[in-house]
Amino acid sequence: MKDKVMGTTFGQDLIASMTEAVAHARGEGMVAREHIVEVPDVRAIREGLGLSQNAFATIYRIPLATLKGWEQGRRQPDATASAYLSVIARMPGEAREALRAA
Known part of the structure; x- marks a missing residue:
């Protein structure tokens, strides 16, 4: 009966899956992916708007x-904060208005 099960598609699929799992565990055949976050120049954005740190933050x-x-430079904005800063840089009035309406 063991030979009969292993000779089926299920048995072949199971062996193939286990082979893939072992390769994955060894780090073989994996494609490394990087998530690159473009960090905007926060000071340049703020100064471009003519705002003090306190005013910009508020x-x-x-x-x-x-x-x-x-x-x-002690900290870097994460991906979400970087996206928010990019919105402020491109649409400062709209971002301010959206926050005012909220």
């Missing part, structure tokens, strides 16, 4: 300490 609801950390 208007766009970013904690002042976080903003200072980004500008001083």
